Structure formats: C-alpha cells, structure tokens
Amino acid sequence: MQETSIHKSAAKLHEPVADLKDRKIVYLINPISGNKNKKTLVNLVEKYSNEHGLYCEMFETSKKGDYVHLQEKIRQERITDVVVVGGDGSVNQALAALHGEDVVFGIIPYGSGNGLARAAGIPTKPKLAFDLVLQGRWKYADAFMVNEHYGCMLTGLGFDAQIAHEFAKSSQRGLITYTQQSILNFFKAHPYQFEVEIDGFSFFTEAYFISIANGNQFGNNFTIAPQASLDDGLLDIVIVQKMSKAKLPFAVLKQIRGNNELEQFVSSVSSKNILYFQKPSVKIKNIKHAPIHIDGDPCESCRDINIKVLKDNFKLIY
C-alpha cells in the first residue's frame, strides 16, 4: 500500500515542554493493527500539535517494512522522533529499518498484544502514551538478531510460533482472536527436537516451545520471561520441555508467576519441565523445523539459528 501523508502542521510555537518545540515528530500509523479505532488518537495528535505549533507528520506504516523514503526524510529534514502507532510487528519493522538513524522512538500501543510497549511500561491508554511521547524522556534499549533478521521484543520456536502463523492468517486481529488461536493450537501442540548451545555447552531437548526474550512477555502481560529487562544486554531463554499436556498449563503458569529460578550453569540442566537462562546469545539447531516467529510475526523456518543480543541498540521513550 502506498504511504500517504495525512497531515503536516505549521512549525513554530511557544514552549509547553522544554525542547518540545525543537522536535520534529513523525507518526507511523498502522491502519489494521489491533482492533481499536485510531481516529480519536489521530484527531488528538493533530489538534494538540496544531494548537501548540508542533511539527507533526503522519504516515501509514509500510506493510512490507519499506522505510527507505523515511530514512532519506529523517536525514534531510532532521526528523528527531519516530512514533509508531501500532503493535509489535509495526514496531519491529520500523526499528529494523530505522534503528541506525539518529532518532528517538516512541510507541503508542495499538496492537493486539503490545508486548514491547507493555514490557517498557508504556501506558496502553493512547492519551497517556501520547503524553509520554511529548515528555520525550528516552533510554537506550537492546534488540537482537535472529540470523539476519532483526528483533526487538521476543522470538520463539514451536507452539507460540505456530499460534503466530495461524494468527497471521486470521481475518480478525485483537486479543480474542489470539486467545482463540492459543486454545485451538494447545490441543494440537507437540514437542519438537532441538539442540541448544549456550556458553559453548550444547544439549538435546524435546520442547513444546523455546522463547528468547528481550522484553518480558508475549504481549497482554503474558510474562513468559519475568526477569527480562530491555537494557541488561541479555536475552532470557525459556525452554518449555516435553511433559504431559495436563501438566503444561501449570508449569507455564509457574514460569509466568516468576517461580522458576534462573539456571546458573548450563551443564546442570536436569529433568526440569522448564529451563530458564539469561545469556547474551544462543545457538539452536531446529532439527524438526519447528515454526519460528520474530516479535509475533511468522517467519520462515530453518535449521540453524543463531540469536545474539544487540546491546543499547535504539533510543526508546519510556
């Protein structure tokens, strides 16, 4: 779909917030993410920016993540902020293309899960998230690479990726569709074989899924990696090993509640249901070609997967 400029406001103004007048904010709005209407937010941003004489431009997000035009604009016009109005997929695509630019990123969460925004503590109420953007206080956040693909929130293999693949095919988005897909796929779920290498030590496992998390959650506060931090230079690796289907929900619930301790040594891996590590990198041999997702969007499966943290990769308002 062609990106369209929705609005461009006049540039000068007085000073409601220090330095706000010097910022040039571009909003990238995903027309299909989540299931909430974005019109109220768009009106609010336009009205506020007009009244206060703030620079504000709005574009649709690119379906394919093609932001070359925006890269040029950022450099030529000295854009200072890129604010994504959408979910994790939109944030991923914008960051993948633009993380090397000299801009600060904001998020106004309008996705189905909003995992990165929630992990960062960004309010899910649009007005509050917009207020945070205007305050403009940012910190560096980490990201990661999955082979040659960029990720910022969480990647996974197995059951959760299968849900991501089914969700992507659904005509409806939002939490209800996601929950429906999770329940349907639970009954079909089966373990996959992996060889995992951490700290130079490798072991075989049969696992329902492996999550590698920068943020703490899948989205909707489903905190699969309760100790994850966006700026610690580490990835939280959660391996949900083969167990009976009856036990599986309880074991995952224990993990979500933070009752599973981090493994200190890879060599001490025993017959625990769930293994939980914090490391800057991990290599996985995906022996049975389990499905893969990156930041909730499906990606093509492959056998050899190399995942590495990118410390202090982008500036995030949070």
Ligand SMILES: Nc1ncnc2c1ncn2[C@@H]1O[C@H](COP(=O)(O)OP(=O)(O)OP(=O)(O)O)[C@@H](O)[C@H]1O
């Ligand atoms: N302009 C556009 N038109 C159509 N589709 C788009 C456009 N821009 C982005 N997309 C697609 O929208 C999809 C969903 O985006 P996003 O991940 O932000 O929302 P979500 O899946 O509802 O939320 P979350 O990832 O937080 O669960 C992405 O796969 C992306 O390719």
